[in-house]
Amino acid sequence: MTAASDLPVLTIDVGGTKIAIAEVSGDRIANRRQAPTPRAGRGDDLVAAIADLAPKTGFGAVALATTGIVRDGSLTALNPETLPIEDGYVLASAIERVFGMPPLVINDAQAAAWAEFTLGAGTGFRNFAFFTVSTGIGCGLVIDGRLQSGANGLAGHVGHTRSEPGGILCGCGRRGCLETVASGTALARAGSARLGRKVTTPELFAAAKEGSGIAAEIIAGAVVALVDAFADLTASVDIDCFAVGGGVGLAGGFIEALQVRSLDLPRVYRRPIVAARAGADAGLLGAAMLARPKSSDENFLQK
Ligand code: BMX
Numbered sequence: 548m549t550a551a552s553d554l555p556v557l558t559i560d561v562g563g564t565k566i567a568i569a570e571v572s573g574d575r576i577a578n579r580r581q582a583p584t585p586r587a588g589r590g591d592d593l594v595a596a597i598a599d600l601a602p603k604t605g606f607g608a609v610a611l612a613t614t615g616i617v618r619d620g621s622l623t624a625l626n627p628e629t630l631p632i633e634d635g636y637v638l639a640s641a642i643e644r645v646f647g648m649p650p651l652v653i654n655d656a657q658a659a660a661w662a663e664f665t666l667g668a669g670t671g672f673r674n675f676a677f678f679t680v681s682t683g684i685g686c687g688l689v690i691d692g693r694l695q696s697g698a699n700g701l702a703g704h705v706g707h708t709r710s711e712p713g714g715i716l717c718g719c720g721r722r723g724c725l726e727t728v729a730s731g732t733a734l735a736r737a738g739s740a741r742l743g744r745k746v747t748t749p750e751l752f753a754a755a756k757e758g759s760g761i762a763a764e765i766i767a768g769a770v771v772a773l774v775d776a777f778a779d780l781t782a783s784v785d786i787d788c789f790a791v792g793g794g795v796g797l798a799g800g801f802i803e804a805l806q807v808r809s810l811d812l813p814r815v816y817r818r819p820i821v822a823a824r825a826g827a828d829a830g831l832l833g834a835a836m837l838a839r840p841k842s843s844d845e846n847f848l849q850k
């Protein structure tokens with residue numbers, strides 16, 4: 548008989564746009580599949596979509612990375628525009644009912660930060676930050692080698708620090724958050740308003756490439772805001788290296804633009820900015836690793 552620990556971890560990544568599911572063994576991802584995220588505001592719809600997509604047997608543990616604030620297995624949206632859901636939706640128990648075992652549940656950017664720190668762009672650093680620039684802006688922080696979730700799950704939500712005083716109202720209730728300036732949602736919104744036609748984020752990047760000054764200016768605004776957020780974070784906790792992922796973060800030329808902009812910072816705030824290496828599936832990998840910590844990873848998570 549196969550011991551549960553020899554079997555892969557069934558791992559789920561719930562983002563604002565899509566749900567991905569795979570079986571993860573070590574750093575190997577198999578049988579990856581995905582579906583659009585149900586956005587009607589009901590946690591039960593999310594769980595039903597996961598149940599539809601996932602195998603029911605053949606795994607030894609279940610791990611779930613999700614956009615939003617995870618506290619003791621419950622999920623609350625900080626920004627309901629990124630993922631609408633009931634406050635404090637008891638995600639862990641709902642997932643346990645489907646698969647018959649209690650899952651590890653963690654914020655998506657925190658999970659991805661752990662993967663990058665352990666086997667990606669953050670290896671060898673002590674204080675490391677991973678940013679995902681996607682539907683929203685997520686961030687996971689590893690400080691002194693420990694992944695920070697915070698007692699309330701809020702650690703690393705740098706997407707909701709102030710970027711533009713008096714700026715537009717964020718779904719979290721504050722005004723001018725980084726996420727209202729530099730996320731994929733923000734770029735598409737600004738692009739549509741200023742170009743006078745509905746554009747998606749990839750269309751905005753394509754327009755910039757084809758010479759649209761307006762599109763280039765909007766993207767440059769996001770770059771400036773992100774680099775300032777990196778500098779603020781460096782001033783707060785002395786980050787050694789920033790890795791950037793997510794659909795927008797990994798879009799052609801974006802990381803290079805961040806690197807160039809960071810040269811305008813006073814030297815004391817400058818840190819390496821690199822592309823996430825674990826790729827689009829860092830959240831899957833990190834959640835699986837957190838569900839199966841090695842004994843040498845003792846105290847890896849700081850609550
Ligand atoms: C939002 C917030 C974060 C998340 C980030 C990236 C919600 C629902 N999510 O700031 O928890 O990490 O977006 O999320 O409040 P993604 O869906 O863009 O990957």
Ligand code: ZN
Pocket residue numbers: 626706707708717718719720721724726
């Ligand atoms: Zn906000």
